[in-house]
Amino acid sequence: MPGPSEQVFRVMLRMQIKPEMGHEFEKVWLEVGDSVTAHPANLGQWLSRSADENGVYYIVSDWVDEPRFREFETSDRHLEHRQKLHPYRSGGSMTTMHVVAALPGAAS
Template sequence: MTGVPTTGRDGGADSAVFRVLLRMEIHTGSERDFEETWLEVGDAVTGHPGNLAQWLLRGAAGEKEGRGSVYYIVSDWIDEPSFRAFESSAAHVRHRELLHPYRGAGSMTTMNMVYALRGAGVR
């Protein structure tokens, strides 16, 4: 099996994808409202020129912490400086304000992708 080095938008060796993983505990009973709000405000992220993609994932059935459901938000960026520029923007502050009422707790992890292996099901 051969891994393919991942690249950002320009495909250069110095443009490895920068990934951000947010883990959020959403208050019980507000999951649907959170999902709808995330979808409505998602263009604040995907509209940034440094963003490659974004996903919202719900923890497997029964994955709960404290009093809420666990969600994960994954976003890929062309590089870390692009993400940091978004993170300090007014668009990000507004995005965070709209999602904050649903959140009980959370954490953020950042990483640089090294390799990506395509599965047989990719078309």
């Protein structure tokens, strides 16, 4: 785990996807995902579908630090990525955080 000055910066998006568009959204997300993961500061990205809320997805991405994420967030690359996913969205929100600890599970 990085030290306090090198904490992983995590971004979590909650996306409400228009009815009946979930499978197409998942397909497009996979197709355009490298526009995020190819950024030198990106540590990885995950897409999850809610088990409790119909049409809700969560996207989690980890970054080496907040300034590098903010650099990406305002880039043309990010704008283009968002434009490709926007037709599927009916709402959403973003939460950012600093990872302060991690405990690996027995199965890892």
